[in-house]
Amino acid sequence: xxxxxxxxxxxxxxxxxxxxxxxxxxxxxxxxxxxxxxxxxxxxxxxxxxxxxxxxxxxxxxxxxxxxxxxxxxxxxxxxxxxxxxxxxxxxxxxxxxxxxxxxxxxxxxxxxxxxxxxxxxxxxxxxxxxxxxxxxxxxxxxxxxxxxxxxxxxxx
Amino acid sequence: xxxxxxxxxxxxxxxxxxxxxxxxxxxxxxxxxxxxxxxxxxxxxxxxxxxxxxxxxxxxxxxxxxxxxxxxxxxxxxxx
Numbered sequence: 510x511x512x513x514x515x516x517x518x519x520x521x522x523x524x525x526x527x528x529x530x531x532x533x534x535x536x537x538x539x540x541x542x543x544x545x546x547x548x549x550x551x552x553x554x555x556x557x558x559x560x561x562x563x564x565x566x567x568x569x570x571x572x573x574x575x576x577x578x579x580x581x582x583x584x585x586x587x588x589x590x591x592x593x594x595x596x597x598x599x600x601x602x603x604x605x606x607x608x609x610x611x612x613x614x615x616x617x618x619x620x621x622x623x624x625x626x627x628x629x630x631x632x633x634x635x636x637x638x639x640x641x642x643x644x645x646x647x648x649x650x651x652x653x654x655x656x657x658x659x660x661x662x663x664x665x666x
Numbered sequence: 667x668x669x670x671x672x673x674x675x676x677x678x679x680x681x682x683x684x685x686x687x688x689x690x691x692x693x694x695x696x697x698x699x700x701x702x703x704x705x706x707x708x709x710x711x712x713x714x715x716x717x718x719x720x721x722x723x724x725x726x727x728x729x730x731x732x733x734x735x736x737x738x739x740x741x742x743x744x745x746x
Contacts, residue, residue, distance in 0.1 A: 555746045571745075572676050574738065576722050578745075602745060614746045634746060642717070643745035644676035658715075658742035659677040 526582035528573045530605040533612040544596045547619035551626035553634045555614040557607045565650040569607045574642040585636045593629035595620035600633055667692055668733040670699055677741045682707045697727040699737045715742045
């Protein structure tokens with residue numbers, strides 16, 4: 510599966526999403542959100558943790574179908590912007606192999622006031638998790654691995 | 667019979683053992699294509715948990731497929 514860096518703006522200064530194998534730099538992304546009309550900034554970082562469902566996780570592997578992850582991500586950012594009247598909303602999602610503590614996903618929102626910023630940020634991360642064509646494989650300490658959400662569905666039949 | 671290019675992702679790719687393949691099948695909808703791939707590769711995933719796209723546009727399981735279409739089969743997503 511070819512994984513390449515891909516990043517673009519839908520409208521200048523308005524929306525941006527990236528799905529990339531390169532590390533996420535929250536400080537750099539935060540700077541891009543600066544807007545003189547924004548009085549509030551809210552961000553979310555999703556980190557790789559060492560445990561899931563009682564199993565010790567060594568690392569995570571993310572796979573994305575970039576063309577649709579980008580278009581669906583743009584749509585989510587546009588929805589957040591419309592619903593919560595925030596000036597700018599960006600997000601970044603990693604692909605490839607990630608270690609414990611790595612930043613897997615970042616969402617940043619700038620808005621006039623804190624309420625819109627918090628709500629837009631929450632909306633974006635919640636929607637990203639269920640709508641983007643991105644898959645996560647957990648590699649466990651015992652040598653096994655499993656696709657998150659997939660194995661449970663299959664075993665529930 | 668239609669010639670349909672099928673692309674697999676994540677768990678589906680591992681079950682199929684290939685990223686993509688072209689099937690010549692008697693299929694009317696995306697669900698028919700999914701059923702054909704399940705019979706071929708043995709995945710037990712129900713369609714309710716999965717998503718499908720046709721020619722890079724998100725689709726429904728009852729969306730029609732045409733000769734030459736590319737059908738992308740997405741197992742349950744887990745971003746974030």
